[in-house]
Amino acid sequence: MEVPYYKETRVEGKYVPYGLLETVLKDYEHWYISEGFSEKLYPIPLYHIGEGKKCILIWSQMHGNESTTTRALLDLFKLFTQEGYPFNNCQLYIIPMLNPDGAIRYTRVNGNGVDLNRDAIALSQKESQFLRDTYERVRPDFCFNLHDQRTIFGVGDKPATVSFLAPAVDEDRNVTRVRRKAARVITEMNKYLQLSINGFVGRFDDSFNPNCTGDQYSLLGTPTILIESGFYPGDYQREQTRKYIAQALYVGLSYINDNKVGTEGWKHYLEIPENKKCFRDYCIIDDRNPQEKIFVQLEEVLEGDRIVFVPKLVSEDEGKDFQAHKTYLLSEICPWEHCDLHSKIPYILDYIRKEVENI
Incomplete structure (x- = not known):
């Protein structure tokens, strides 16, 4: 047909x-x-x-x-x-x-x-x-x-x-x-x-x-x-x-x-x-310890006459058994030695915010 x-x-x-x-x-x-x-x-x-x-x-x-x-x-x-x-x-x-x-x-x-x-x-x-x-x-x-x-x-x-x-x-x-x-x-x-x-x-x-x-x-x-x-x-x-x-x-x-x-x-x-x-929008994996990961979900917010996508950290209480629409290694976002995943969460959220600002 x-x-x-x-x-x-x-x-x-x-x-x-x-x-x-x-x-x-x-x-x-x-x-x-x-x-x-x-x-x-x-x-x-x-x-x-x-x-x-x-x-x-x-x-x-x-x-x-x-x-x-x-x-x-x-x-x-x-x-x-x-x-x-x-x-x-x-x-x-x-x-x-x-x-x-x-x-x-x-x-x-x-x-x-x-x-x-x-x-x-x-x-x-x-x-x-x-x-x-x-x-x-x-x-x-x-x-x-x-x-x-x-x-x-x-x-x-x-x-x-x-x-x-x-x-x-x-x-x-x-x-x-x-x-x-x-x-x-x-x-x-x-x-x-x-x-x-x-x-x-x-x-x-x-x-x-x-x-x-x-x-x-x-x-x-x-x-x-x-x-x-x-x-x-x-x-x-x-x-x-x-x-x-x-x-x-x-x-x-x-x-x-x-x-x-x-x-x-x-x-x-x-x-x-x-x-x-079973999905989240982003997953960030710690290179040094792949068991350590965080998930980020994009929240839709009306600003003026358009929808913007605001990254929000997913609570660890929701578990870690998700898939993600996009996955990054921590080193791809934070190219510094000795990066700690949880200490860099504000930087990660800012990175994603800039990435999605024009979608």
């Missing part, structure tokens, strides 16, 4: 505030149908594409600091405009940014400090209420729940660039027909991604939490596909990852469009290795 791709070049980098999104979305007003409002009264637009009988609900950035899938959706919007809408059997209902308050502040939570992905039962926030109202209105045949995941997740010795989940519907994680149908679609997306990022795809933990939106909508009877956009080597802005997400979405939507999705073959989903929290 050949998957076309166009990048929405006006939206690059991890910081996608509502104002920027609003400007870009003006190009796609022909798909706009309604909107809700955030707790701080920013609009939450809803778009409708297609006229088929199958209805699919897609939402992104319910966590404000998870923008990769929003950019991937904009890439699909651009593709549909350039190439024409290809899914004649499907209607798409798309919320590109559910949490504009958090997007502006670059926080996981919304303007009231609430994690919207733990609000699926309480529905205490305007954003959660709008999503549920849309769900009730659309009565989708499938949902796509789009997120980012941190650089700490890996699959074996590779970072988890994309991770999938068919959410559980009970504490025992029983594999119901709803879950099997979601897993069947995931199987097709994974098959395609393995052609370009073989070994970089993981399966997300399926612990059940009915407060989570994906679990709740699966519990309500809708096959829900959760996609986590993760880290590709060197790609801290997730520009490469956004391409893989857009392509995976295209493949998943194509499969739903072209097939009566059943459960045959769903077990291939279980062949996707479960991702683990």
Whole structure:
């Protein structure tokens, strides 16, 4: 299967505030149908594409600091405009940014400090209420729940660039027909991604939490596909990852469009290795005593209108059994004799800070 791709070049980098999104979305007003409002009264637009009988609900950035899938959706919007809408059997209902308050502040939570992905039962926030109202209105045949995941997740010795989940519907994680149908679609997306990022795809933990939106909508009877956009080597802005997400979405939507999705073959989903929290961004090893090492994690901080990456020492309480996206010998950073690893931590952090200041 050949998957076309166009990048929405006006939206690059991890910081996608509502104002920027609003400007870009003006190009796609022909798909706009309604909107809700955030707790701080920013609009939450809803778009409708297609006229088929199958209805699919897609939402992104319910966590404000998870923008990769929003950019991937904009890439699909651009593709549909350039190439024409290809899914004649499907209607798409798309919320590109559910949490504009958090997007502006670059926080996981919304303007009231609430994690919207733990609000699926309480529905205490305007954003959660709008999503549920849309769900009730659309009565989708499938949902796509789009997120980012941190650089700490890996699959074996590779970072988890994309991770999938068919959410559980009970504490025992029983594999119901709803879950099997979601897993069947995931199987097709994974098959395609393995052609370009073989070994970089993981399966997300399926612990059940009915407060989570994906679990709740699966519990309500809708096959829900959760996609986590993760880290590709060197790609801290997730520009490469956004391409893989857009392509995976295209493949998943194509499969739903072209097939009566059943459960045959769903077990291939279980062949996707479960991702683990096994990576840190940097590891510094003491040349004289290789057992002595420290790990450094990059923390994302909003400064003005850009995200900067601030190195933070990982506590020794977290252990030393991690892999790292980049490893240095101490002598490569501190070229002096008799360097002591722990005494040079401020120098090491400053070295990394300068290295990442332009990523």
